[in-house]
Amino acid sequence: MKKATNYIVIIIFQVFIFAALILFLKAESLFFSIGILVVIAAALFFLRREKRLYEVLNTSFTGSSRRISVTSFIILIVLLPFFFLKSGYILHVLTFALIYIIAALGLNFQIGSCGMVNFAQSTFFGIGAYTSALLSTRFDLSFWVCLPLAIIITGVLGLALGWPSLKTKSFYLSLVSIAFCYIAFLLVHNMRWTGGPDGVPGILKPKIFGFSLARAIRIGGIVLPGNLTYYFFALAFVALALIIARRFHNSWMGLSWNALREDEIASKCYGINLTVNKLLAFIFGSIYAGVAGVLYAHFVGFVSPENMTFHVGLLMVSMVILGGMDNNFGVMLGAALLVIIPEKFRAFQDYRLLFYGLIMILMLLFRPQGLIPFKVRKYEWKRVKENE
């Protein structure tokens, strides 16, 4: 009977979170929006005190209830956009969140797993976006050709940033990434063939099997409304990105990434090849950013150098830190929060960056491990299976 109670607890919690999210997004008045945030925070605060409940929820995706948790989560996230059929803007924001989640997951390889803080993730985001933008508008290449090309290009350029990182200590690496970010931004901003400060407009939405994502999709009797199509398109990529990221984390590579973060010398003395591991972190992280960039380009239809500034790079770093370094779910949460909440408080557009800076300072002072901190790896599959 205990199992059934666990399932119910998990499902209720997830529904609560989603309901709160929906109310938050639909809220018209500022007061109400903030009110909901306060309610969520209070609920979470009280939850932490209930040890048993907290335990059940903490292991909802990794313990014996994981199948139910994952299924209910998938159902909820698929249903979510249907609440906003009339509000294209909110769907827009949600899709943005999905896109940035992918970039953040990639950055997590470098920051979270390897301890290398990289401010240039926005550069690879921009490179992916621009690659797709230029190839599709100037050479009429489809999304499905641009995507692998962008992956190759960002992967190779990720090496270009990774290589100096081998020679520099962690701290200096961050500085290298800042310089890299500015150089790339300035070049893209000033060169004519990248469109200069005005960027590249006119990127079309992709087509899958002949169905264009720009319009509603009808298959048989089922209709997927036009403004939802990209949400699900991005969601598919997020799912793939997450699965791969998790498998990386659980692999020997993930372990060795953590080792090199904690102590390079000990790692060397136990046979871990620092060079290969660091370069892999850079290559994969950059590819994730590039994919996110491609998705962005085809979603918004327009890219500009403003997408790859140092500010955006800093924002991405904050997503990882706020959410929780080296924790995929944490990072996704951080990205979602930092995309959705500022958009919701659009009225305070001018104060957005100010709040964002203050939140970062508060987080770093009081909870540097992030909202959902790094979880120790468990090797309990046999025991979990026995309990099922």
Add this chain to the structure above:
Amino acid sequence: MNNSTTLLKASDIVMQFGGLKALNGVSLEVHRDEILGLIGPNGSGKTTFFNIVTGIYKQTSGLVEFKGESLTGKTCQQIAQRGVIRTFQTSRLWFDLSIIDNVLLGMYMREKPGLVTAVFNPKALRRDFDTKVEEAKAVLSIFDPELAENCYRKTKDLSLVDRRRVEISRAIVANPRLLLLDEPAAGMDVSETSDLMKDIQKLKREKKDIGIIVIEHDMMVISSIAERVVVFNFGKKIAEGTYEEIKSNTEVREAYLGKA
């Protein structure tokens, strides 16, 4: 001594850091199935010697040979792969990782599923981890079954003694041919030290053919487990022999106690 039993041969090692000569022409040998004690006052170059053998420092001059092969110019990883494994004076564990992860990483150099397997066949990866986790827990249990029981604690939360035990477990599972222990008993009390010594002797019995160098300040350890002792002072080897022999060596006494 017969050459084929010589595991490590260091000849005339000089290590210069700017103006400081940490090692000034040191030569020594370690043989299979032998425990060598390396003692000397602080700053005499013992840890520097370890750092050179394991490839962390590159010696200014001199040759280090392991099983007849020169180690000059090899990376730490290459040296470790040949079976030269060490522990550190200040336990260098991966502190944010759990006990079990630390010991698992000791097995990094073994056959293991690669990235492609990890992504496309996670079940195979899990099977590999299952086997290795069992072995890791077994090794930890030799020192303290409690470590194996609660192996998901982060090593940064452990006591000094437990950290050393985890570090030695990690070194053991790395299948060393030559094991370099840097002050393994530091911070331990008498009963813990005696347990440690029993474990080192047990290790030596079970894994024949390995050579062990132990840096220690605790003479109880040296006298009970070291078959031969080498004494360093100011970067030079000043004495070599059994513990009894070097104990009565005047130069050694002066090194520790000062000239009378």
Add this chain to the structure above:
Amino acid sequence: MARHHLHYSKKPKGGVHLESIFLLQLKNGIMLGCQYSLIAIGFSLFFGVLNVVVFCHGNIASIFLFVSSALLALAIGIGTKLPQLSNIFIVIIIFGTICITGLIGVMIERSIIRPFRKSPGLMTLLITASAGIVIEQVLKNFFPQGSNPQMFPLELGTTQYKLGTFTIFGNEIFIIIVTSLLFLFTFLFIKKTRIGSHIEAISQDFEAAAMLGINVNRGIAITFFLGASLAAVSGFMHGIYYNVFRFDMGGMAGIKGFSASVVGGLGSIFGAIMGGFLMGFVETFAAAYIPGASPYRDVFSFIVVLIFLVFRPSGILGQIVPEKV
């Protein structure tokens, strides 16, 4: 940064005097170098004592500009009624604001840097980067018309002095003299005073200095006061030279100044000065002599930094400290 080179972009009449263009660019390079060096010294000082990069250091210069502008506008307003006092007011305001900025520097250290003394330098980098954004946004939002370019109300020495075809302005001479004096002052302060020697001791070995009875917190506070004040002066220079400033210039100035201190060697004051002028010259000469490079002037600076970070992170004058195993 605002491009105040309106009268410099015109080619001199009567043919090209290479020599005069060179001297002109040299002067421009020196001007930039002065501004960068003053900020770079701060970065070097902070890195020296605490091994941290204070990313919001450039924004501190902005604080000076905004606050002093507001006060000066007030003073000049009063000055129209009491002309004899206005000059005194102006001087008081300038020095006062420099001191206030210095104190703000000290406050920043106490509030967000001190908690991370034992943590890896990365935390300080992140938190000061965030603080930089906060400062920038506060200036933008809480000063009237903050998001628009501002005019610095003081005009100093616009008289021209001519030596042949070479022109130099009064404010440029002023900048060079004041900057040189400040370099001298900083040098003497660190090398010759007791507090300066404390600061050097702290830079060498924090714990040892504490054990010797040096009041480390006070030494650090003084270091931050000094560094922030120099940044304020750099802002002042910017104000009287370019006359225009924006809320977001501090960030870029900070990055340039920081790059300069890396190039010169983090921790070395002389290195910061050298780095500052090197960066100033690279930027000026690249823009002047490489055709079409003007919009890319910043790229050259960053490439220089990149090269140093990868191949010689200790900079020109810094020292490589090997890691103890």
